[in-house]
Amino acid sequence: MAWHDDDEVGRDSALAIARHLDRPRTAYDVEVKGGHVWHCSLSLRADEGALTDEQWGAIARDFITAMEFDDNEGTKAPCRWVAVRHGVSTNGNDHIHIAVNLVREDGTKASTHHDFRRAQTAARALEAKYGLEELESVRAERSTRGYNPAEREAQARARARAKHERSRSKLGADAPTWEALAGDDRQALIASELRTDQPRYLLALKVRAASTASDSEAEFVRRMRRSGLLVRPRYADGRTDVITGYSVAERPQAGERPIWYGGGHLGRDLTLPRLRDGWPDTVTGASEAADEWNAAKRGRRVVAPGREASEPDPELWDKRNAELSQLV
Structure with missing residues (x-):
């Protein structure tokens, strides 16, 4: 905006901008694993119309600040970045592209840790600040913990x-x-x-539901099996009483083989160490959990049925469902 205003940016001008953006990396000869350019696009729904250049400029600056690619209130050297607007997409969406040089002006590297989550959080804040339409899945509150x-x-x-x-x-x-x-x-x-x-998404829903409803690791194993999942533990080397992880699979159809997924591949919140943070850590509990894991591994009956065996009263279930519908 400052250099070219409404002029058409030709090849020479575009290369001059690119050299300016890239100068910190070339000056300090810094290599960034995976590439030194961070790119994303910010897009509107087609029926929202178009914003002005000034509005997009303000959104881009706020987004860069939210992603901590700026000077972090004077505590860091800023990254050089550019926002490019070249008209609507094929589907009619007004949008901009943002490219950031991850090598800051002092030669240090900007962090992209959890950049997807940070970008989603920034986008939700920008929607509220600028009166834009929220992402439909957010508005409907359909997202689930760890996987949306x-x-x-x-x-x-x-x-x-x-x-x-x-x-x-x-x-x-x-x-x-x-x-x-x-x-x-x-x-x-x-x-x-x-x-x-x-399949992976539906597995994650079942495992997450079982973990949320369970008061212990043993109950978690039983609830997964009760929902129809195949369950197998991963043991510490040379042990059958120390479980370090797990895998689950849907029951295969006739003639098919089960497809196994580790807890960490279903969601970051579904690794066994993360799940254990929410359950009591006792010697008895660990022993009971090991018994249930071993029974699941061998396809035997559950060792000690618990809360999961109690089915809700059908009338109470209907009543709670009606109350929830009214609340929604």
């Missing part, structure tokens, strides 16, 4: 794009790039990846 619809779609989009670029490299230069694909074609590829991810 927006994250699933973002991951599916990344996988779809990577697969398309790999197939394009085999087909040759005539194959369209990801950006050149029609919006409907891109959405079809993303939807395909979402369907592929569905």
Whole structure:
């Protein structure tokens, strides 16, 4: 805005901007594992219309501050960054692209730790500040702890794009790039990846429900088995009484083999050490849990049924369901 105002940015001007953005990295000769450019896009729904350049500029600056790529109130050297606006997308979404040089102006590196979560938090704050439409899944409060619809779609989009670029490299230069694909074609590829991810997502819901309802690790194992899951523990070397992790799978259909997922692959909050933080740590509890894990491993009956065996009264269940519906 300051350098070019409304002028068209030609190739020479664009290269001059790029050299300016990249100067801290080249001056200090700093290498960043995975690449020194951090990129994301901020997009509106098509029916929200378009913002002015000034509005997008203010949003971009607030976003950079929220992501801590700025000077952090004078405590760090800032990163050099650029926001690019080149019209609406194929689907009619007004948007900008943000590119950040992760090498700060003093040669130190900016952190991208938990950048997806931080970006989502920043986006929610910007929606509220600038009166923009909230993400639909947030407005409906459909997200679940550790795994939400927006994250699933973002991951599916990344996988779809990577697969398309790999197939394009085999087909040759005539194959369209990801950006050149029609919006409907891109959405079809993303939807395909979402369907592929569905078993893991549903497993995570069941395991998370079992962990939330359980008062102990032994009850957690029993609840997973009660929901129809196959469960197997991971033991410490040479031990059968010390469990360090677990895997789960849906019961396979006839002729199929079970597909196992470790707790950490279902969600960061579903690793066994994280789950144990919410249960009492006693010698008796550890022994009871080991018995249930071993029974699950061998496909035997549960050792000591507990709270999970009590089914809610049907009338009480209907009453609570009606009350919840009214609350929602």
